[in-house]
Amino acid sequence: GENVEQHPSTLSVQEGDSAVIKCTYSDSASNYFPWYKQELGKGPQLIIDIRSNVGEKKDQRIAVTLNKTAKHFSLHITETQPEDSAVYFCAAPSSGGFKTIFGAGTRLFVKA
């Protein structure tokens, strides 16, 4: 079946450093790859997404890269700040329906 794998499960960085979270997907037909941030006690919120017709997208301190050949996409956060501490989920659409498959999540800690 379709699968989205996400690594690492936990990431601790010093404030100001960069953080990278990686995901792989199994369905080669997938064409939309969002990243969600979930803060404690809240629902996930979309922070950036990328479609299969581009290889990279940036929005201020966050960027996402996509390698369709390798079926791999990554979230990059530069100049991390304590408020970046949260759980991040990658996701991809399932084929043949309206379902979204989420990765296992990465708990990011940014130490001041």
Added chain:
Amino acid sequence: SAVISQKPSRDICQRGTSLTIQCQVDSQVTMMFWYRQQPGQSLTLIATANQGSEATYESGFVIDKFPISRPNLTFSTLTVSNMSPEDSSIYLCSASQGQGNTGELFFGEGSRLTVL
């Protein structure tokens, strides 16, 4: 965009009882979904709430345990029936404004249920 309100935000329930969670969206959406999130875990789709018809359930979830209603484009309910401690979890309502699964999902803040 869409703002999703869920209630209750949290509740403590007795074993064997049922609880209904309400989800209200501030704008018309095409798709509405219910997810379960165990503490520290990822999101697991329970079902897609279909307007005016029976919900579409994922493997492992059944209508008798999780009846869902969606009477219009902006409102849905999820009932957790005959609860047991294993049902203790966060239940999230979600919605999208597109036709498929290639657009943003909006989430409510979740309903945290504890079953004693």
